[in-house]
Amino acid sequence: xxxxxxxxxxxxxxxxxxxxxxxxxxxxxxxxxxxxxxxxxxxxxxxxxxxxxxxxxxxxxxxxxxxxxxxxxxxxxxxxxxxxxxxxxxxxxxxxxxxxxxxxxxxxxxxx
Amino acid sequence: xxxxxxxxxxxxxxxxxxxxxxxxxxxxxxxxxxxxxxxxxxxxxxxxxxxxxxxxxxxxxxxxxxxxxxxxxxxxxxxxxxxxxxxxxxxxxxxxxxxxxxxxxxxxxxxx
Numbered sequence: 001x002x003x004x005x006x007x008x009x010x011x012x013x014x015x016x017x018x019x020x021x022x023x024x025x026x027x028x029x030x031x032x033x034x035x036x037x038x039x040x041x042x043x044x045x046x047x048x049x050x051x052x053x054x055x056x057x058x059x060x061x062x063x064x065x066x067x068x069x070x071x072x073x074x075x076x077x078x079x080x081x082x083x084x085x086x087x088x089x090x091x092x093x094x095x096x097x098x099x100x101x102x103x104x105x106x107x108x109x110x111x112x
Numbered sequence: 113x114x115x116x117x118x119x120x121x122x123x124x125x126x127x128x129x130x131x132x133x134x135x136x137x138x139x140x141x142x143x144x145x146x147x148x149x150x151x152x153x154x155x156x157x158x159x160x161x162x163x164x165x166x167x168x169x170x171x172x173x174x175x176x177x178x179x180x181x182x183x184x185x186x187x188x189x190x191x192x193x194x195x196x197x198x199x200x201x202x203x204x205x206x207x208x209x210x211x212x213x214x215x216x217x218x219x220x221x222x223x224x
Contacts, residue, residue: 039210041156048205048214049156060212092156096210100171101146103156 002026002095006104012112018081021107023093025074030097037096040069040078043106044089052091053078085111113137115206115215122221123196133189133206133215141184144209147191149202150217157202160191161209174200196222 003026013019029036040053051060053069056076066087068079080087088111093104119131133145147159160180161169168180179192189206203217 043156048217050214051210051212054210054212094156094211099161099169101158101161103158106155 001100002029002098002102004093004095004102004104006091006093006107008107009105010108010110012110013080013083014112015083015085017083017112018079019083019109020077020079021091021093023071023076023078023104025076025095027098028073029076029095030073035097036072038069038071038076039094039096040067041092041094042087042089043092044086047089049092080109083109113208113213115208115213117204117206117215117218120204120218120220122223124224125197125222127196129193129196129220131191131193131204131206131218131220133191135187135189135206135208138208140182140187145180145182145189146207146209146211147178147180147189148205148207148211148214149200149220150205151199151202154202159204162189193220196220198222 005024007022029038036056038056041049043049052063057069066081090106090108092106114136116134123129144163146161149157162180177195181190201222205214205217207214
């Protein structure tokens with residue numbers, strides 16, 4: 001199975017600040033169809049996960065442009081700028097290129 | 113898009129349970145669907161996938177015990193859980209592939 005390693009495990013950020021989360025996979029996430037099925041989710045307290053970014057860098061419907069995804073191959077990054085209170089929670093990366101799909105362990109974003 | 117899970121509850125080890133996920137707001141028959149679970153206080157764990165043509169894939173931890181199925185006429189996804197173990201205790205989410213949209217989740221507790 002593909003292991004997804006997220007760092008850091010937790011993050012403290014000031015409102016209005018900027019931060020980033022790293023996700024590394026144990027093998028390349030480039031699919032034979034040319035796509036890279038790397039996704040980012042935010043799980044707010046007491047809620048189900050919500051999709052932020054799909055296929056590395058595409059913002060999902062309704063996701064503000066404060067969120068951006070980048071990377072290739074095995075190294076990926078989620079950047080959050082101008083952090084707002086509603087951004088707090090646990091962020092997960094996910095790969096759907098290789099079955100079984102796997103999630104990163106999560107990064108908890110808290111207020112400083 | 114709306115996904116609503118039901119059928120969870122408290123069940124003894126070795127017993128069975130059937131979860132349902134009612135879908136609306138999109139053409140259910142055209143999409144693959146996932147079940148993903150989250151043990152209390154833990155991260156996300158992919159369980160099973162069914163394609164629009166009813167091909168299925170399972171995580172090793174549930175293979176042979178869980179069965180994913182769908183009824184396109186009823187816009188409903190199912191997960192049959194047999195031979196339940198304490199380690200199956202989790203919130204079970206259905207999600208449209210992607211996964212992009214997720215349900216609110218249903219709790220399954222396996223305990224004597």
